[in-house]
Amino acid sequence: MDRRKIEENIFKSLMIASTLIILSSLMIILITVIVNGLPAMNLAMITQTPKGGYYLGKEGGILNAIVGSLYLAGGATFLAILISLPVVLYLNVYAKKGSRLVIFTRFSFDVLWGVPSIVYGAFGFSIMLFLGVRASLLGGIIAVSLLILPIMSRAMDEVIRMIPEELLDASYALGATRFETALKVVTRQAMPGILTAVLIAFGRGIGDAASVIFTAGFSDYIPYSLLRPVATLPLAIFFQLGTPFPEVQNRAYASAFILTVIILIISIVSRILARRFTKHIVK
Template identity: 35%
Template structure:
C-alpha cells in the first residue's frame, strides 16, 4: 500500500510539472497574440489613407502622415542590404566551399561574435566612422550601421544553407569536368537559392524594425529627402519619437506606425518561411 502511495505521489507531481510546461507554452503564445492584437486594435483606429501619402504636420495641426518615413525606411534598409548582401554571400561561399583551416574558423568565430553585438553599438560605430567625418547626420550613415548588423546574420544563414547542398551534386559536376568555381556559381548557388532568398529576407526583416542604430545616424526629417548625404526620416525612429511625446495626436500616429511596421516585418517573415516551405528546403534553426 505504501509503495502505491509513493508512486501516486510521483505521478501527480510529474503530471503537475508537465502541466506547468504546457502552461508556459500557452503563456508565450498568448503574449504574442496579446501584443499583436493590441497593436492591431490601436493601430487600425489610427491608420488612414493620409498616413501613407502625407507629410507629418506640426503638433496641434490635425491630419498628416508619415509617407516620408515609410519611403525613408525602404531607402535606408535597401542601401544597407546592397552593402551587406554581396560581402555576406561571398564570405559564406568562401567559408562553406573553401573554408578549412585557421583563417576560415577565425572568420566564422568573428562573424558569430559580431552577430551578438547590440544594435546600439552598431549605431555608435557608424556615428564615429561616418557622422563625425561628414559632420552631419545622414541616411548613408544609418545604412552603414544597419549593414553592420545584417552582415553576420547573412553570413551565418547563407553558410548554413550552402552546407545543406549535398556533396553528390558537386561531385557530379566535377565528374563532368566543370571547374570548381563554375560548379559553385551554377550548381551550388542555384540549388541553395531558395534558402538564400529566405535568409536574406529574414535578415532584412530583422534590421528593418531596428531604431536604436538610426537615432543618431540617419536621425530624422520632417520633409521629403532623397539625398543619402542628408538626414532621413525612418519609420522606427519616428515611431519612437512619437510614442514618448506627450501629445495624444502623436501617440496615435505612433500606434499607426507600429501597425505598419509590425505588418511589414511579419509579412516578410511569414512569406520568407512559406517560400522556404514550398521550396522544400529544410533549415535547422
C-alpha cells in the same frame, strides 16, 4: 508510486502553462498593436509626408518614414549581400573544411550576431566622425548593413552547408572551376534559402531603431540623395509617442501597426520560401 505520478502531472501542467503564457504574450502584443493602431489608421498616414505642425496634431502622414525605412533597409540589405554571399561561398566552396579560418570566421559571425544594435550605431557614428559625414541615409545604411551582416551570413551559411558534397563533385567532374560551381550550382541550389536569409535580414533592418538613431538622423522629407538625413519608421514611432498630444500618440500606434504589418508580411513570405526550399532539397 503515486507521488511520482503527481509530480509528473504537476510539472507537465506547469510546462503547458508556460508554453501558453509565452504564446499568449505574442498574441497580446499583436492584439494590442492592432486594437490601438487600426482605429488611428487613415489613408493620409501612408500617402502623405508630415505637414507643418504634424507633431502637434495637424495634418500629414508618415510616408517619409515608410519610404525612408525601405530605402535604408534596402540599401543595407544590398550592401550586406555583396559582402556575405562571397564570404559564405568562400567558406563552403573554396576553404578547406574545418580549417582554422572557417572556424574562426563562423565564430566571429556568431559573436557579431550578439553585438547590440546600439553599439553598431555608436560605431557607425564614430566612422562618420572620422570620415566627416553628417547623419544621413549613407551613414544609416553603413550601420544597418553591419548589423544585419552576421544575421544574413549565418542564415545563408546554414542553407549552403546543407548542399550535398556530391553535387559539387558532379560539377567539378564536368570540368567546371570552383568559381563556376559556386555561382551556377551552389547559388542556384540554395536560392530559396538565400532569399529567406535576405528577407530575414531586411526585416531586421527595417525594424531596428538603435543603430539608426545616431547615423541616419531624421527628416520630414523623403531623401533625394545618399547624403541627406532620412526618417525611419521605428524612430517615427518613438518620436510620435514622445509627444504629449493624444492625437499624435495615436499616430504612433498606427505607425507601429504599419511596421508590424510589414514585418508580418516579410516573415510570411520568407516562411513560404523556406518551405519551398525543403521540398527541393536532395537527400
